Amino acid sequence: xxxxxxxxxxxxxxxxxxxxxxxxxxxxxxxxxxxxxxxxxxxxxxxxxxxxxxxxxxxxxxxxxxxxxxxxxxxxxxxxxxxxxxxxxxxxxxxxxxxxxxxxxxxxxxxxxxxxxxxxxxxxxxxxxxxxxxxxxxxxxxxxxxxxxxxxxxxxxx
Amino acid sequence: xxxxxxxxxxxxxxxxxxxxxxxxxxxxxxxxxxxxxxxxxxxxxxxxxxxxxxxxxxxxxxxxxxxxxxxxxxxxxxxxxxxxxxxxxxxxxxxxxxxxxxxxxxxxxxxxxxxxxxxxxxxxxxxxxxxxxxxxxxxxxxxxxxxxxxxxxxxxxxxxxxxxxxxxxxxxxxxxxxxxxxxxxxxxxxxxxxxxxxxxxxxxxxxxxxxxxxxxxxxxxxxxxxxxxxxxxxxxxxxxxxxxxxxxxxxxxxxxxxxxxxxx
Numbered sequence: 001x002x003x004x005x006x007x008x009x010x011x012x013x014x015x016x017x018x019x020x021x022x023x024x025x026x027x028x029x030x031x032x033x034x035x036x037x038x039x040x041x042x043x044x045x046x047x048x049x050x051x052x053x054x055x056x057x058x059x060x061x062x063x064x065x066x067x068x069x070x071x072x073x074x075x076x077x078x079x080x081x082x083x084x085x086x087x088x089x090x091x092x093x094x095x096x097x098x099x100x101x102x103x104x105x106x107x108x109x110x111x112x113x114x115x116x117x118x119x120x121x122x123x124x125x126x127x128x129x130x131x132x133x134x135x136x137x138x139x140x141x142x143x144x145x146x147x148x149x150x151x152x153x154x155x156x157x158x
Numbered sequence: 159x160x161x162x163x164x165x166x167x168x169x170x171x172x173x174x175x176x177x178x179x180x181x182x183x184x185x186x187x188x189x190x191x192x193x194x195x196x197x198x199x200x201x202x203x204x205x206x207x208x209x210x211x212x213x214x215x216x217x218x219x220x221x222x223x224x225x226x227x228x229x230x231x232x233x234x235x236x237x238x239x240x241x242x243x244x245x246x247x248x249x250x251x252x253x254x255x256x257x258x259x260x261x262x263x264x265x266x267x268x269x270x271x272x273x274x275x276x277x278x279x280x281x282x283x284x285x286x287x288x289x290x291x292x293x294x295x296x297x298x299x300x301x302x303x304x305x306x307x308x309x310x311x312x313x314x315x316x317x318x319x320x321x322x323x324x325x326x327x328x329x330x331x332x333x334x335x336x337x338x339x340x341x342x343x344x345x346x347x348x349x350x351x352x353x354x355x356x357x358x359x360x361x362x363x364x365x366x367x368x369x370x371x372x373x374x375x376x377x378x379x380x381x382x383x384x385x386x387x388x389x390x391x392x393x394x395x396x397x398x399x400x401x402x403x404x405x406x407x408x409x410x411x412x413x414x415x416x417x418x419x420x421x422x
Contacts (some may be wrong), residue, residue, distance in 0.1 A: 001165065017162075018162040018163060018164055018165040018202065019160060019161055019162035019163075019165075019202075040194060041190045041193060041194075041253065041257055041260075042253060042254075042257075044254055044256055047256050053259050054255060054256045054259060055256050055259050055260050056190075056256045056257060056260060058193075059188075059189060059190050059193045059260065060189065060260065061162070061165065061186075061189065061202070063165050063167075063204075064186075064204065064206065066167075105254075105255065105256065108255070123250065124255055125254075126253075126254050126255075126331060126332050127253050127254010127255055127256050127257055127332065128254065
């Protein structure tokens with residue numbers, strides 16, 4: 001089947017099978033940030049944006065993305081760069097495998113709720129699993145980023 | 159492994175219905191449960207082009223399209239106000255945000271899954287379903303039916319005045335519930351829905367009039383005992399039947415007292 005979509009802002013057309021997942025399609029398009037962890041729709045590692053909404057690419061058919069806009073971490077480098085160093089500073093990404101999913105969903109969180117509480121961060125990221133770190137590092141990293149950003153905003157102009 | 163031979167984005171409900179009469183066809187919801195299946199689907203029928211992804215409001219009801227994602231339902235302010243936050247409370251622990259952006263109301267209700275928070279909370283509300291051929295019927299009636307080849311188009315949430323609460327017990331946050339319960343007092347009638355027993359959710363009405371004089375600590379306890387005796391429970395990897403029956407008793411009593419507080 002022929003599909004046409006926007007991938008990271010670029011028009012793409014391709015031929016896919018009826019049961020090709022969006023995950024397999026994106027990997028074939030060279031989007032190496034999109035990884036598959038559980039294949040049971042639970043771990044959040046394969047998170048991409050479909051029309052700016054975070055979804056699990058491992059559980060979605062590529063044909064369902066026809067005519068729509070798909071964004072992967074490759075297309076969000078600038079937005080991600082704002083806070084990934086804060087997460088790394090906390091040692092949150094020990095093996096790093098879960099990181100792309102966490103970063104994607106954190107971007108979604110901050111777009112939807114620019115100043116979340118710790119409870120809101122935990123609730124939003126509850127669909128992203130990490131087997132190394134116990135989540136405290138990620139939470140601290142996002143909190144430090146938000147605190148740093150907010151304190152910059154509060155500095156009065158001279 | 160799931161195998162799909164043919165995919166059709168339906169252009170009308172009539173076309174979707176006709177395609178679905180073949181027993182190898184399958185209507186796609188969010189596809190999250192189907193994805194775990196080891197089956198071959200002849201034709202996957204996608205309803206996403208039929209405008210069923212909206213929640214319409216009339217004076218009497220909310221008309222929730224079958225393709226509405228759970229997260230849209232979870233954050234609907236009118237439904238939150240109508241149910242006292244019970245719907246949001248029922249949905250917020252289902253896996254994660256990305257999952258709930260994909261899972262649909264129609265898929266959850268059509269599946270009539272034993273573990274379903276969605277079916278449980280909507281059974282606790284005043285709800286009907288709309289099917290393409292069979293038309294409208296109470297959700298409680300639909301939940302008891304066998305699977306057929308009709309197509310669920312909408313879930314109708316009626317604006318019946320009253321109060322509603324939802325509680326679930328989970329071994330771990332975002333896991334399937336060990337027990338899921340919804341209780342409501344709508345136009346003075348108390349109703350209890352119990353899901354994840356681990357079987358499909360069932361509804362308990364106050365048939366013996368235990369609450370006819372109102373909800374008091376004594377009548378709440380009596381109704382909780384009645385529910386514990388009435389609701390069949392079983393054992394699976396998450397919990398034993400005896401524990402679940404204990405939870406039915408405890409959660410029912412707590413929810414009724416909470417309802418009494420909400421009703422003032």
